[in-house]
Amino acid sequence: MSSTASVQRRFQRFTPRQRFVRWVVLMLSVAAITVSIRHVEVIPEFLYDAPEQLVDLLNRLWPPDLEYYPIAVHEALLETLHIATLGTVLALFLAVPVGLLAARNVTRSTTLNWLAKLILVSSRSVNSLVWALLFVAVFGPGAMAGTLAIAFRSIGFVGKLFAEAVEETQVGPIEALRATGAPRFSVLVKGYWPQVKPAFWSIALFRWDINVRESAVLGLVGAGGIGVALDASLNLFYWDRVATVLLSIFAVVILAELAVTQIRQRII
Template sequence: MSVASVEAPVWAHRTPRKRLMLWAGWLACVALFVWCWERMTQRTIWAFVWDAPNAAADIASRAFPPRWSYMERLWAPLWDTINIATLGTLLGIAMAVPLAFLAASNTTPSRLVLRPAALFVIVATRSINSLIWALLLVSILGPGILAGILAIALRSIGFIGKLLYEAIEETDIRQVEAVTATGASQGQILTYGIVPQVLPSFYGISVFRWDINIRESAILGLVGAGGIGAQLNSSLNMLAWPQVMLIILVILGTVVVSEWVSAKVRHAII
């Protein structure tokens, strides 16, 4: 038998066993999706669903044109919304920065106690939505922008703390070793070896979080935490759809402006 007559092995991307497991996985995903869909829609009144386009068209016809004369009553709540986002972000930064250094494995003074505690606080604050924080704080402090500021701050701790401590852990060890070789103290190592490396990330994270908080603070008034959301809630309760449309347009414009400002600031400082 010649060498040429020997058939070369045929390459396959997956073995028959892997292909069977892949199809079984897809089948399991489809079955899970069908089961979840049945669970979620078992109490759905489908007559309302089929009538939804007509209801949406009716509300839209009532909402146009927006009531532009109502704008004079929105300037103060809009200013409150911006203040809630800004002050909440600053307060969140003040609490998140120490937590980030305690949570980072290369800067924490205690891996057994302080690091797990800091990580727990970061995870806990990130797991609870700002609207839920606002509900709790309104129940404790009463309605007003203070509850909104604290809700934004608590929500920001987890976001800023997580991204910042990951940036701290990713710092170049060679720069830290160079500062250490000069006989620097731990504070000097932190100041000259780590902080300069994480400052660009810190600026970007802070501005990005402020941009997100502008969006979130706009709805906190729905639960009594102040801002333009309170005006939105009042207009919805009165079925004043032209006012609702105007408020939605104002929120949209505010978010667009904050996005532009955020992009410009990040481009300037990073």
């Protein structure tokens, strides 16, 4: 009797089966990491002289060629901001209808919900740079392709978060407005919109913030903005100009961040 009691009282966090599974998962992880390292082919010589190369690069970057800023950076920087802003605005217009279709409490058709979700997922699964490549192929290089790339990448992000905000609204007021005989669009405007408005503007600002950063690299594939200046300087090994471009991007991102924080505090 006493021996069975002590057996029952022995504490084990995991059952033998669980322990076996955990061991297998550990072994598989080790194997996966080993295979990855071999595949990447880390060349030890390159790894060893990395600090030296870093110092060398910094020497080439410093001092930045500030003369270059008015020549090519300023215009490109403004173009980047325009791409980010226009792209975000376009995305907002496109994302709201798709988001409403995806929200199950507004659109009571599973087929439409799935269709909308498919659109949102496709938009997100393609990177901005890839979208940019596609639009450069269609519209040729320039800011137009960049703006569309930003917009199409943002639809998925904005639409998904907007749909979630819509689904989290309280049903009570919606029911009350339906009971007054309000048409659907009035219920959207007076019942849903006041409830999702803070979330919507918060999402829009957040996305704009991200888009400022993303549009800075679109020029690498020819989609306009400051990335073009960066690409040109990199290709010609003007490292001091590269430094100017990088500093400008850094400054703009910081400013965008500050602006967004300020505005968000005001509206919420």
